[in-house]
Amino acid sequence: xxxxxxxxxxxxxxxxxxxxxxxxxxxxxxxxxxxxxxxxxxxxxxxxxxxxxxxxxxxxxxxxxxxxxxxxxxxxxxxxxxxxxxxxxxxxxxxxxx
Amino acid sequence: xxxxxxxxxxxxxxxxxxxxxxxxxxxxxxxxxxxxxxxxxxxxxxxxxxxxxxxxxxxxxxxxxxxxxxxxxxxxxxxxxxxxxxxxxxxxxxxxxxxxxxxxxxxxxxxxxxxxxxxxxxxxxxxxxxxxxxxxxxxxxxxxxxxxxxxxxxxxxxxxxxxxxxxxxxxxxxxxxxxxxxxxxxxxxxxxxxxxxxxxxxxxxxxxxxxxxxxxxxxxxxxxxxxxxxxxxxxxxxxxxxxxxxxxxxxxxxxxxxxxxxxxxxxxxxxxxxxxxxxxxxxxxxxxxxxxxxxxxxxxxxxxxxxxxxxxxxxxxxxxxxxxxxxxxxxxxxxxxxxxxxxxxxxxxxxxxxxxxxxxxxxxxxxx
Numbered sequence: 001x002x003x004x005x006x007x008x009x010x011x012x013x014x015x016x017x018x019x020x021x022x023x024x025x026x027x028x029x030x031x032x033x034x035x036x037x038x039x040x041x042x043x044x045x046x047x048x049x050x051x052x053x054x055x056x057x058x059x060x061x062x063x064x065x066x067x068x069x070x071x072x073x074x075x076x077x078x079x080x081x082x083x084x085x086x087x088x089x090x091x092x093x094x095x096x097x098x
Numbered sequence: 099x100x101x102x103x104x105x106x107x108x109x110x111x112x113x114x115x116x117x118x119x120x121x122x123x124x125x126x127x128x129x130x131x132x133x134x135x136x137x138x139x140x141x142x143x144x145x146x147x148x149x150x151x152x153x154x155x156x157x158x159x160x161x162x163x164x165x166x167x168x169x170x171x172x173x174x175x176x177x178x179x180x181x182x183x184x185x186x187x188x189x190x191x192x193x194x195x196x197x198x199x200x201x202x203x204x205x206x207x208x209x210x211x212x213x214x215x216x217x218x219x220x221x222x223x224x225x226x227x228x229x230x231x232x233x234x235x236x237x238x239x240x241x242x243x244x245x246x247x248x249x250x251x252x253x254x255x256x257x258x259x260x261x262x263x264x265x266x267x268x269x270x271x272x273x274x275x276x277x278x279x280x281x282x283x284x285x286x287x288x289x290x291x292x293x294x295x296x297x298x299x300x301x302x303x304x305x306x307x308x309x310x311x312x313x314x315x316x317x318x319x320x321x322x323x324x325x326x327x328x329x330x331x332x333x334x335x336x337x338x339x340x341x342x343x344x345x346x347x348x349x350x351x352x353x354x355x356x357x358x359x360x361x362x363x364x365x366x367x368x369x370x371x372x373x374x375x376x377x378x379x380x381x382x383x384x385x386x387x388x389x390x391x392x393x394x395x396x397x398x399x400x401x402x403x404x405x406x407x408x409x410x411x412x413x414x415x416x417x418x419x420x421x422x423x424x425x426x427x428x429x430x431x432x433x434x435x436x437x438x439x440x441x442x443x444x445x446x447x448x449x450x451x452x453x454x455x456x457x458x459x460x461x462x463x464x465x466x
Binding site for chain 1: 339340341392
């Protein structure tokens with residue numbers, strides 16, 4: 001298990017959220033990285049368009065959906081952030097026609 | 099003091115709810131005796147199409163009835179939405195039956211030609227055979243292996259769960275007395291009245307309507323009605339919600355108003371087993387992704403199996419008992435397609451005490 005104090009020595013990665021460059025630690029989930037940067041909302045809901053952020057952080061609630069490198073409805077809590085990753089807010093329904 | 103209802107309707111699915119609401123709108127006092135949530139409810143598992151094309155083969159009267167139902171849907175939807183405040187997500191842009199080979203397309207065409215012959219040389223409803231290019235113009239996302247489609251402008255879709263809810267809310271607002279968890283044990287015909295015993299008490303009414311789906315097979319003989327229905331399983335997959343791309347319902351894939359894509363369906367004779375089978379689901383997904391390759395990487399979020407209430411010849415059964423007049427049965431595999439006439443037409447006939455001549459082809463005499 002990684003002690004929180006030792007995280008400071010981990011490698012940093014840079015990724016984009018809605019065009020803005022953010023920094024995370026290597027091995028972070030996308031959800032953890034966004035929350036640590038105080039970024040959001042992660043998505044808006046398909047029917048009522050309410051803004052949402054992660055709730056469960058373990059793959060159950062689907063409230064952390066984001067678009068990653070052009071693929072919609074990815075669960076941010078289950079994806080590891082990588083250097084140069086393009087993350088965007090999931091606005092409503094996923095666009096699969098692209 | 100409680101007043102006996104005029105009519106007891108047994109079964110609160112989409113058929114029983116439509117008929118009981120229609121009766122209440124005509125001023126009848128109606129009690130609905132419904133089963134439990136664990137009952138095999140086709141009303142909660144169906145594909146939610148309003149579908150006309152190919153109905154009626156072997157029974158021209160069914161083609162006419164299906165056309166009437168589809169043409170009545172806009173008025174029905176408007177009335178029910180106003181009464182219940184529920185959006186039924188009803189659209190009627192016409193529907194397509196996509197084909198993946200020339201043979202399949204040819205078979206579609208033969209269906210309509212045979213139907214026309216059976217209807218005295220006149221098409222009972224409009225249809226068209228579309229080639230691949232025509233389909234591509236209507237549905238730009240179809241894959242290269244789609245050879246064409248049959249198209250009927252009367253086809254459409256709704257949200258069947260909201261339809262059932264709307265019928266229940268409408269019934270409640272129209273003083274239908276809805277009793278869930280009332281399992282009917284016996285029905286007796288005594289002195290012109292029906293005495294209906296349930297595990298929660300006895301009900302008496304001048305008329306009784308059987309709309310209990312699979313249970314009609316058990317209840318029918320209690321009032322002299324033969325109702326040969328059997329369960330026929332269909333399995334369905336639903337995807338995550340995606341942007342609209344499927345602008346027309348098709349016979350086995352449609353997009354809901356909220357964005358989810360429903361993929362169907364199988365036809366399986368497995369008795370009362372409604373479990374899903376991964377091999378069947380995968381065959382469905384394989385066929386539909388050939389039709390719409392863009393679905394290949396879309397996530398499936400839900401699957402289920404449901405049991406169609408299938409009459410022996412696939413056609414609806416509407417009948418009144420000869421030995422116990424006042425006892426009616428209404429059962430059909432297409433409870434959503436027929437919901438309009440079940441609320442607007444059938445209750446008038448039940449209230450009058452006789453089914454119209456146009457329903458004479460649907461009695462269970464045809465099974466004898």
